[in-house]
Amino acid sequence: MRIWSERYPEVPLDLLAVEPAEAPEVLRDGAADAGIVRLPVDRAVFSAIPLYTELTVVVVPKDHVVTAADEVTLADLADDVLFHPLDDVLDWERPPGRPAFERPATTADAVELVAAGVGLLVVPQSLARLHHRKDLTYRTVTDAPQSAVALSWPEDATTDLVDDFIGVVRGRTVNSTRGRGPSPAEAQQKTADRKAGDKKPPAKKAAAGKSATGKSATGKSAAGRSGGRKPAGRSGGTGGASKGGAGRGKPRRRS
Template sequence: MQVTAPFVVAFVPGVTPGKWERIWRERMPRSPLELRALPPDGALASVHASEAHMAFVRDVTADDALHVIPLYRERAVVVAPKDHPVAAFDELTLADLASETLLPGQGTGTVELVAAGVGLALMPMSVARAHSRRDVVARPVSDAPDTGIGLAWLRTADDPRVDTFIGIVRGRTPNSSR
C-alpha cells in the first residue's frame, strides 16, 4: 500500500479552515490534509519554499509566480481595554482614534499590551476574535481599510490535489465540473 504525502495548506491568523478540512476528509479519505497555522509572512513564504502546497493569505495579489483566488474581505476593528471610552461605541472612524496611541502588530503580544492600557490596536476582525480576551473589546472602524483573504499557490504547482482543494473552497459539489 502506497502512503500519500500530506497535502499541506498554511493559513494566517484569523482564517478558520475547519469547514474546508472537513469536506476534504470526506472527499479525499486516502489523502491526508495537514493544516499549518503560520504568521502572516510565514504562510506565503511556506508556499514559495514549497513547504506548503497552498496558503490562505491576507492582502496578497497574483503575480508571475503565484496564483491567488480572492475569497472574501474583512472589516478592520480597533481593540481597546474593556473600560476604555471606545467600548461605549458600536462603530468608530479613524478620526475618532486620532488622539489615541495605536500600537503596531496584530498578535497576542499586541492584545496583551492593549489590555495593559499601553494603547489601542487596529486589526482585521477575525484576528481580533482569534485573540479575544475578557479584558478587551473590539469595535468596527468604518473608514479603516479592509483586508482581503485569498487562497494562494505557485503557478508551477502540478499536484492534482490543488484543483481538488480549489473546488472545495469554491463550494463545488463532488459531482460538479469546472
C-alpha cells in the same frame, strides 16, 4: 476539512499555522501545497483566488470609552495611542492616532500592550478574535483600510490535488463537470455496488409476471361465469316452459 475528508478520505489534510508574513515563503518552499493568505501576493510566483474582505476593528480594554458605540471612525481614535506592529497587515497611508514610543514586533505583543492600558490596536477582525482576551473587546472601524483574504498556491505547483482543494474551497460539487471525477475509493465502491446489484434476482420482473398471470386467470374466470350464466338462463327458461306446457295438456276421452 469535513467536506475534504468525506470526498478524499485516503488523502489527509493537515493545517499549518504560520504568521501572515511567513505564508508566502512557506508556500514557495513547498512546506504547504496551498494557503489562506492576505493579499497582495507576488502574482509572478503565486496564483490567487480572492475569497473575502475582512472588517477592520479596534482592540480596546472593556472599560474604554469607545465601547459605548457599536462602530467608530478613525477620527474617534485621534487622541489615543495606536500601535502599529511590524507585522501589521493593513495598508496605511498614514497610521492613525498618536504614535507609540516604539513599534511592537508582532500583533501579539501589541495586544499585550493594549491589555496593559498603554494604547489601542487596529487590526482585521480575525486577528482580534485570534488574540482574544477576557479583559479586551473590539469595535468596527468604518473608514479604516481593509484586508483581503485569498486562497493561494505556487503557479508552477498546480497538481490534481491542489485543483481538487480549490474546488472544495469554491464550493464545487462532486458532480461538477470541472472535477476530476470520482476518487479511487469512490470508483472502487461504485464497482462493488454494481457487482452486488448484478447478483440480485430480478425480483421486480418476477412479481410483474405473477401479477399478469393472476389478472389473466381472473379474467378467464369471470368470462367463464358470465358465459355460463347466459346459457343457463336460456336453458332454464325453455325447459320450464316445456315442462309447464306438457303438464297443462287436455285429458284423453275414454272410449
